[in-house]
Amino acid sequence: MGLRWSRITPQLAMLPAVAIMVTAFLGSIGWTIFMSFTRSRRLPEYVIDWDRPFRQYERLFGDAGWNISLNNLVVLAFGSALAIFVGFILAALIERERRGEDFFRTVFLYPLAVSLIVTGVAWRWIFNPQYGIQHLLQSMGFENASFNWLNDPSTAMYAIIIASVWQSSGFYMALMLAGLKGINTEIWSAARIDGVGLFRVYIEIIIPMMKFTFLTCAILLSLGVIKAFDIILAMTNGGPGQSTWVPAYFTINAMSQKGNLGYASAAATMMLLITLAVFLPLVALTAWQQRVAKRGAN
Amino acid sequence: MPRVSFEHIVKRYGNVTVLDGLNLAVEDGDFLVLLGPSGCGKSTLLNLIAGLQDVTSGRIMIGERDVTELDPKDRGLSMVFQSYALYPTKTVEGNLRFGLSARKLPKAEVNKRVKWAADLLQLQPLMRRKPAALSGGQRQRVAIGRALVKHAEVLLFDEPLSNLDAKLRTEMRLEIKKLHDTLKPTIVYVTHDQIEAMTMATKIAVMNDGEIQQFGTPDDVYENPANLFVASFIGSPAMNLAAATLTVDGGQPLATFADGSAMSLTDAPFDNDVQPDREIMVGMRPEHFVMDATGSAAGHAAFELPVRMVERTGSDALISLDFAGEHLFVRAEPDRAVKIKSGDAVSVHYPIAKLNLFDVQTGQRL
Amino acid sequence: MTDAPVMYPRKPQRIKGRSIAIIVFLSMAALFFCIPLYVLVVTSFKEMEQIREGAIFSLPARWTWEAWSYAWFDACSGLTCEGLRQGFWNSVAILGPSLVASIALSMVTGYALALWKMKWAGTFLFVLFLCAFVPFQIIMYPLIRLTVSLGIYGSMTAIVFVHTALALPVLTLIFRNFYKDIPEDIIKAAVMDSGSFWRIFIEIILPMSGNILIVVLIMQITSIWNDYLIGVTFGGLGTKPMTVHLANMVTVSTGTVSYNVNMAAALLTAIPPLVIYFVLGKFFVQGIAAGAIKG
Numbered sequence: 039m040g041l042r043w044s045r046i047t048p049q050l051a052m053l054p055a056v057a058i059m060v061t062a063f064l065g066s067i068g069w070t071i072f073m074s075f076t077r078s079r080r081l082p083e084y085v086i087d088w089d090r091p092f093r094q095y096e097r098l099f100g101d102a103g104w105n106i107s108l109n110n111l112v113v114l115a116f117g118s119a120l121a122i123f124v125g126f127i128l129a130a131l132i133e134r135e136r137r138g139e140d141f142f143r144t145v146f147l148y149p150l151a152v153s154l155i156v157t158g159v160a161w162r163w164i165f166n167p168q169y170g171i172q173h174l175l176q177s178m179g180f181e182n183a184s185f186n187w188l189n190d191p192s193t194a195m196y197a198i199i200i201a202s203v204w205q206s207s208g209f210y211m212a213l214m215l216a217g218l219k220g221i222n223t224e225i226w227s228a229a230r231i232d233g234v235g236l237f238r239v240y241i242e243i244i245i246p247m248m249k250f251t252f253l254t255c256a257i258l259l260s261l262g263v264i265k266a267f268d269i270i271l272a273m274t275n276g277g278p279g280q281s282t283w284v285p286a287y288f289t290i291n292a293m294s295q296k297g298n299l300g301y302a303s304a305a306a307t308m309m310l311l312i313t314l315a316v317f318l319p320l321v322a323l324t325a326w327q328q329r330v331a332k333r334g335a336n
Numbered sequence: 337m338p339r340v341s342f343e344h345i346v347k348r349y350g351n352v353t354v355l356d357g358l359n360l361a362v363e364d365g366d367f368l369v370l371l372g373p374s375g376c377g378k379s380t381l382l383n384l385i386a387g388l389q390d391v392t393s394g395r396i397m398i399g400e401r402d403v404t405e406l407d408p409k410d411r412g413l414s415m416v417f418q419s420y421a422l423y424p425t426k427t428v429e430g431n432l433r434f435g436l437s438a439r440k441l442p443k444a445e446v447n448k449r450v451k452w453a454a455d456l457l458q459l460q461p462l463m464r465r466k467p468a469a470l471s472g473g474q475r476q477r478v479a480i481g482r483a484l485v486k487h488a489e490v491l492l493f494d495e496p497l498s499n500l501d502a503k504l505r506t507e508m509r510l511e512i513k514k515l516h517d518t519l520k521p522t523i524v525y526v527t528h529d530q531i532e533a534m535t536m537a538t539k540i541a542v543m544n545d546g547e548i549q550q551f552g553t554p555d556d557v558y559e560n561p562a563n564l565f566v567a568s569f570i571g572s573p574a575m576n577l578a579a580a581t582l583t584v585d586g587g588q589p590l591a592t593f594a595d596g597s598a599m600s601l602t603d604a605p606f607d608n609d610v611q612p613d614r615e616i617m618v619g620m621r622p623e624h625f626v627m628d629a630t631g632s633a634a635g636h637a638a639f640e641l642p643v644r645m646v647e648r649t650g651s652d653a654l655i656s657l658d659f660a661g662e663h664l665f666v667r668a669e670p671d672r673a674v675k676i677k678s679g680d681a682v683s684v685h686y687p688i689a690k691l692n693l694f695d696v697q698t699g700q701r702l
Numbered sequence: 703m704t705d706a707p708v709m710y711p712r713k714p715q716r717i718k719g720r721s722i723a724i725i726v727f728l729s730m731a732a733l734f735f736c737i738p739l740y741v742l743v744v745t746s747f748k749e750m751e752q753i754r755e756g757a758i759f760s761l762p763a764r765w766t767w768e769a770w771s772y773a774w775f776d777a778c779s780g781l782t783c784e785g786l787r788q789g790f791w792n793s794v795a796i797l798g799p800s801l802v803a804s805i806a807l808s809m810v811t812g813y814a815l816a817l818w819k820m821k822w823a824g825t826f827l828f829v830l831f832l833c834a835f836v837p838f839q840i841i842m843y844p845l846i847r848l849t850v851s852l853g854i855y856g857s858m859t860a861i862v863f864v865h866t867a868l869a870l871p872v873l874t875l876i877f878r879n880f881y882k883d884i885p886e887d888i889i890k891a892a893v894m895d896s897g898s899f900w901r902i903f904i905e906i907i908l909p910m911s912g913n914i915l916i917v918v919l920i921m922q923i924t925s926i927w928n929d930y931l932i933g934v935t936f937g938g939l940g941t942k943p944m945t946v947h948l949a950n951m952v953t954v955s956t957g958t959v960s961y962n963v964n965m966a967a968a969l970l971t972a973i974p975p976l977v978i979y980f981v982l983g984k985f986f987v988q989g990i991a992a993g994a995i996k997g
Contacts, residue, residue, distance in 0.1 A: 047899035048818035055811040055870060056826070062867040063833040066844035073843075082847075128731060135724040144983050145732040148739070151979035151986065152972045153928035155945045159952050159968040160738035163745065163961065164758070173756035204735065212990045224421035227388050232435035232486075233409025242434070246425035261835050268930050272949065289839040290931075299843065306840040317835050330468070344709035357709075395710040404712070 067310065073303035080297045094304035103280045104305065107288040110195055111312075114284060115263045117199030122255045124203060125210025130240065132211070133218045143215070147208035154205065158272020161201040162188060188274055191281035198273050198282060205269070206262070210255050217251035218244070250327055257323070260316040264309060285309050338399030338489050339364050340385065340522055345394035347380055354380050355546045358394075362539055367516050367523045369533040372543035373569070379494060381543075382526045386492055387411050398490060409438065413490040414483035418498055420475045422467040428478050429454075429463040435482050453481040456515075473504045480515070493525040497532060509535055530570055534558065542566050560605075560692070564699040567619050567692055573654055575692065576620045576664050582693075582702075584612035591618055591693075595660035599637045603688045606702055616702065619692030622654065622667040626685045636685035639664070643680045646673050657682070742972075746770060746965035753961050769962035773970060777963055779950040786970050788940070789947030793927060793974075796858055796943055800865040800926050805918055808870055812877025813907055817889045818899070827878070834871035838931060849936060856938025864932050869925075873918060880914045881907065913988075920982055921989035924975040944971050 075091045076083050087093060098104050132142050149157065164170050167186035175183035187193040221244065229239045245252070267286040274282040276291065283291070289309060292302035341361035347354045354377050362368040370378040383389040385396055387408035396404050403411045414435070422431050432450045441449075454460050457477045467475055476496060483491055493512075497505045513536050516523055527533060533540050534554045542549045542557060542565075550562040561567035567575050580591040580599070589601040589610045599618070601610075626636065641657040641664065653673030657664040666684050668676075676682060693702040745753060746769050747762040775785040782788070815823050845864060849855040854863065884907075892902045933943035948971045952964045979986055 048814040049820060051810050051814050051899060052820070052826075054807055055874065058807075058867045058870055059826070059829055059833065061848065062845060063836065063841060063871075064829070066841035066848075067836065069844045070840050128728070131724050131728055135721050135728070137721070138725065138728070140983075142728050142732060143987065144980065145735055147983070147987065148976065148979060149735065150990075151924050151928075151975045153930065153945050153948075153975070155928075155930050155949050156742075156968040156972045157738070159948070159964055160742050162952075163741060163965065164738065166758075166961075169753060169756045169961065170758055174758050177756060204738065208735075209990060212987050216991050222419055222421060224417040224419050225423065227386070227408075228415070228417060228421040228423075228435075228482075230388065231386060231408045231413070231415050233407075233438040234434065235438065238437075243423050243425060265837050267838075271930070275953065286837065286839055290842075293843060302839075302843065306837070306842075309837045310840045313835055313837055317832070320835075321831075391712065393709065393711045404710070 070303045071307050071310075073300055074307045076300050078298075078300040078303070080299065082299055094300045095308075097301065098304050098308065103283055103291075104285075104288055106280050107283040107285045110282060110284050111263060113195050114199060114202070114266060115260060117196070118202050118206065118259055118263055119256070120199070121203045121206045122210045122252070122259060124207040125212075125255070126214045126252075128207065128211045129214035129218055133215060143208075143212070146211050149205045150208050154268035155272045157201055157205055158269065161197070161204075161273060165197055189278055191278050194274050194278060194282045198269060201273060202266070202269055206259075210259075213251060213255055213258075214248070217248045221247060250323070253319075253323055257316055257320045261313065264313055264316070285312070338401075338522060339397075340368075340490055340524065341397045342381070342385070343395040343397065345381070345384065345396070346392045347377075347384060347389070348392045353546070355384075358546070358548060360541055360548060360551065362522060362524070364399075364522055365520045367513075367536055367538045368525065369537035369540050370524065370526045370543055371528070371530060371533040371540055371569075372549075373528060376543040377546040378526045378528075378543050380546075382492055382494055382524060385411075385490075385524060386413065386415055411490075412488055413492055414486045414488035415492040415494065416476075416479045416483050416496045418495040420467070420479040420496075420499075422475055422478055422482070424467050427464050427466055428459055428470070428481075431467070431478055431482050432459075432485050435486055439486075449485045449487070453485045456484070457481045457511075472500050473508065476500065476504075476508055477511075480512070484515075484519075489522065491521045491523045493523065493527075495527050496525075497527070497529070505532075512536060530572065534570075542569060544569070559690075560701070561619070562701050564617060564694045564696075567617075567694065571621065573622050573665050573667070576622060576659075577617045577694075578620070578659060578662065578664070579696070580616055580618050582610070582612060582614050582616045584610060591616065593618075593660050594662075597660075599688075601688065601691070601693070603635055604691045604693060605689060606693065608702060610702070615696040617694040617696055619694065620664075620686050621690065621692075622665040624687060624690045625666040625668075626687070627666070627668055627672060627682070635688050637688055637691075638683060638685050640681060640683045643676055643678050643682055645678055646676055648673065655682070657684070742965045742969050746962055746969055748962050750960060750962060769960065769966040770970070772960070773951075773963045773967040777951050777960075777967060779947040786944060786947055786951070786967055789942065789944035790970070792858070792937075792941055792947075793944040796861050796865070796933070797923065797926050799858075799862045801919065801922055803862060803866040804869040804873060804922060805915070807866060808873035809877050809911070809915075810903065811870070811874045812879075813881050813903055814899075815874065816878045816881035817884065817886075817902075817907075827875075830871040830874055834875060838868065842935060846935065855936065856941065858937075858941045860936040861932060861941065861943070864936050865926055865929070868932070869922060873922070876918060877911075877914065880911070884910065913985075916982070917985045917989045920978060920985050923978055924986075927975050 072086070073082060074094050075086045077087050077093070090096070128142070128146055132139050165172075165185055165188045167173070167189065170185060172183055172185035175185065187197040225243065225247075226239075229243065265286055266284055267290065270276060270282055270284055270287045276283050276287050285305060285308065289302050289305040292298055292305055296302075339361060342358055345355050345358040358381070370381060372378045380389065384391050387403070387406060391404060394404070395402055398411060398413070423434060426434060429450065432453060433446060436446050436449065454463060457480060459477060459481055462470060462474060462478070467478065470478065479496070497508055500508060509532060516536070525532075525536065537554050539551065540554055540557045541551045544565050550557055550566045557566060558570055561570060561575075564577070568577065578593055580593045582601075583590050583592065589604065589606075589612070591599045591601055593599070639657070639659065641659055643655060644658050644663065645656040647654045647656070648670060651670075653668045653670045655666045655668050655673060655676060657666060694700065695702055741758055744759070744761055747765045747767075749762075749764060749766060749768070752760075752763050773786055775787065776783060777785050779786070779789065814820070815827060845867075846855065849860040849863065854860040888906065889902065892906055897905070928945065929943065930945040930949060933946045934949075937943065937946060948967050951967050
């Protein structure tokens with residue numbers, strides 16, 4: 039009987055993956071959380087500071103840079119939510135008018151294939167005050183046109199949001215398109231025969247039917263925003279000042295610029311907590327979806 | 337309720353012609369079943385009348401109105417879909433109301449109609465539920481209710497029972513039939529299930545390859561199939577079709593089978609003049625065979641054949657006889673069938689008047 | 703039959719007004735989406751004199767490859783001035799092993815999880831699911847220390863290792879979801895026919911994986927090529943990928959900025975994934991669907 043080997047081989051084959059998950063993920067996460075309770079600076083100190091275990095967190099929340107980062111996180115999340123809206127509109131139009139589907143999908147999705155560093159170069163050039171859009175508008179007679187958004191702390195985040203919406207709308211469009219195509223065509227026929235206006239069909243029937251897709255998009259967007267680093271670096275490098283810092287940027291900055299390991303670990307742990315806050319609904323959603331799917335099958 | 341007619345309907349998808357010059361008309365209050373195998377064009381035809389697809393050329397009339405260029409909602413019809421197409425995010429009541437909401441009816445009228453449909457189809461206890469929480473039969477009733485509340489003149493059904501199990505299908509068949517008897521709408525009903533067609537229809541249009549093979553009452557289609565396709569498509573168990581050569585001997589038509597046996601067709605129901613010396617198919621329904629010895633009266637053809645197999649189907653038994661190397665199926669009562677074993681020779685008789693004769697070359701009824 | 707006169711012919715089909723409106727709207731949106739790429743391309747072919755005129759959308763007065771060749775051969779990134787060449791070849795050198803390692807590892811793991819019963823498979827799947835969303839920052843420093851202690855920090859091996867590790871959760875889930883749909887009976891039959899774990903994998907599973915393999919391959923090519931953070935963190939002198947070179951090149955703020963060179967450099971970095979995207983876009987879309995529904 040080769041039965042015994044057939045039990046052991048799969049487990050052996052999983053060994054590398056398990057090792058990576060245990061060291062690179064679980065162990066590393068635990069290590070970072072541990073570090074966040076120590077007084078580690080440039081080098082790790084393996085002693086928890088029991089007098090004030092939360093000293094790094096206290097410092098963190100007193101740090102203007104961190105508060106700006108959290109604030110920007112919310113701004114970015116709401117701003118980027120525009121991408122879901124745009125994605126749905128584009129998907130709905132493409133699905134309605136089948137002509138040119140491949141072409142439009144290709145165009146709307148290409149930004150996703152390009153490095154965010156490249157995206158940053160392109161958009162910084164567009165926002166360039168000397169030679170970009172601003173100059174173009176001013177030379178066309180709009181003397182007061184101001185597109186120098188990246189150099190103004192109050193508008194820099196919006197420039198990042200525009201670039202981010204441009205970059206990710208196609209992604210949500212692709213997800214929405216898949217969701218729309220999953221809708222039974224007879225639903226559309228029924229609505230046509232009922233003579234219900236298209237807008238009402240979308241609002242009352244189609245969008246409620248796609249609630250899972252929308253929720254998935256919202257959660258993926260939130261997770262993406264928490265991870266947002268490249269685009270900040272490429273667009274503004276955090277500036278002007280600290281005005282476009284986000285937690286991902288703050289953490290790396292604390293590590294590589296300030297060289298403060300305990301502090302960076304506390305920030306990273308906070309990032310993990312925020313992720314979990316978004317992630318847990320996703321777990322619940324998946325469970326819910328499976329339950330609904332099971333019930334629907336009967 | 338109006339008459340519905342299709343006039344010279346042509347439907348092409350690119351180079352593929354699905355319907356080519358089709359004509360068909362049903363009178364008001366008729367229950368028309370479009371019957372045929374999948375891909376025969378019956379669903380296309382239904383979508384054309386619904387306005388979900390456009391004709392390439394031709395005209396569709398509902399009553400005195402030419403609806404060819406009208407939007408689905410303006411054609412005055414409602415439809416029950418194969419998957420029911422209930423709006424999953426709305427309750428049963430919401431589903432019934434949604435179809436009416438576009439019509440700007442007074443609220444009292446909407447309430448009245450919804451209550452009427454709910455009572456008619458016993459939907460009252462389900463009104464607050466969502467479609468996902470309903471059984472297949474319940475969903476089906478909601479779908480019918482949604483079509484009825486619109487008081488449309490023409491009701492369309494697209495294989496509405498194909499997703500139900502056998503028992504529910506029988507129940508729903510009766511229910512739809514009852515609805516038609518009480519409300520008398522004009523119904524166009526698409527199915528590939530001949531039992532649905534036979535039980536519910538007042539008129540059947542048998543379709544194949546985008547053409548109407550035969551249009552008539554269920555009895556007509558069953559007893560007098562117009563061609564070989566209809567003969568073999570309608571009926572379960574299927575009609576026996578035995579190849580033979582038609583000759584005329586002294587003014588008397590005669591069919592000679594492959595085993596050399598001959599059958600006099602003097603009393604056979606020829607629709608046309610008999611033309612001799614051609615290959616024909618002799619069609620015999622399994623249930624028309626007579627096994628009694630007394631059946632050997634005049635007007636019957638006698639067969640003395642060895643038994644190949646006996647199959648019990650419950651209420652019936654099917655005896656397979658060896659006729660010129662082919663199966664010849666004979667329906668028998670179970671009591672009689674238990675006494676018959678394979679290898680036995682039995683004698684059966686077939687009434688000549690109930691023969692169906694077809695020209696092999698054209699496939700048409702002789 | 704075809705000669706029958708056409709009765710009641712319809713008016714020739716026109717495109718409906720709504721269709722036109724939709725297509726016009728989508729085309730305008732498409733134009734907007736193309737603006738960044740367009741300005742990259744036209745600027746990269748312009749000479750600096752024309753760029754200083756400030757007409758960002760205008761076509762080059764004289765098309766020239768000078769900026770491109772300068773970006774490739776001579777532009778300065780940090781202290782070295784050897785153009786993007788080095789970064790390009792570094793990226794290629796990182797890409798190959800990363801692809802092989804990450805896909806092979808997650809494929810085998812996904813296969814084992816999907817088709818071989820293991821008691822702790824459920825727990826492991828949940829861990830994978832969880833870790834697929836973990837921000838890189840929380841494991842970054844421990845990974846640095848890990849690679850340092852393995853003696854590979856700063857080398858391409860380190861970058862390949864981190865790419866492989868980070869891609870593991872998502873890719874394993876994708877493969878597992880794909881293999882899960884293979885009928886269990888096939889595996890039962892294969893086991894009965896004395897198929898071993900590896901023989902079943904190579905003779906039955908691998909030949910069935912063509913489609914998902916292309917999808918994952920494209921996903922990984924774009925994500926590894928476009929990565930910046932891993933490259934800048936784990937790469938050392940002379941091993942950093944193209945994106946890092948590009949970022950250094952365009953953020954240098956000494957002297958006059960050669961925008962045309964920057965744009966050419968950005969395009970050079972973007973071309974490999976774009977070519978793959980435009981050629982194999984269908985699979986890219988499938989990858990998005992597969993990657994998004996990780997559950």
